[in-house]
Amino acid sequence: MGIPTATEIRDVLINKRRKSSTIMIQSPSEQQKILNSKNCVQEGVRAGTKAAAIACVASAVPTLVAVRVFPWAKSNLNYTAQALIISAASIAAYFITADKTILECARRNSRAEFERVGSGQG
Secondary structure, X not given: OOOOOHHHXXXXXXXXXXXXXXXXOOOHHHHHHHHHHHHHHHHHHHHHHHHHHHHHHHHHHHHHHXXXXXXXXXXXXXXXXXXXXXXXXXXXXXXXXXXXXXXXXXXXXHHHHHHHHHOOOO
């Protein structure tokens, strides 16, 4: 396995272009599945953003109060540490909530699909 020649690279690019130029017509059920998945992702992002905003406030207030009240926190938690504490809580809340929301939405969609196919409508 050596370095590919110019003709080999050209052949690969031509084959790739031919494969990508084929038009695939999706069935309505495939389009609906794609739409459902996009809606699930949007729902997850929305829920994650709300959770991150709440976690940001919920972690910022005690962190900033602790830095001003407790001597240990005052001497050991600089601005970077405070920002890391607050952002870590926000990031964790965002990803956990978004993941749970997307999975729940996908589960709901698959149940609906199963019931639709099982009843003979598909």
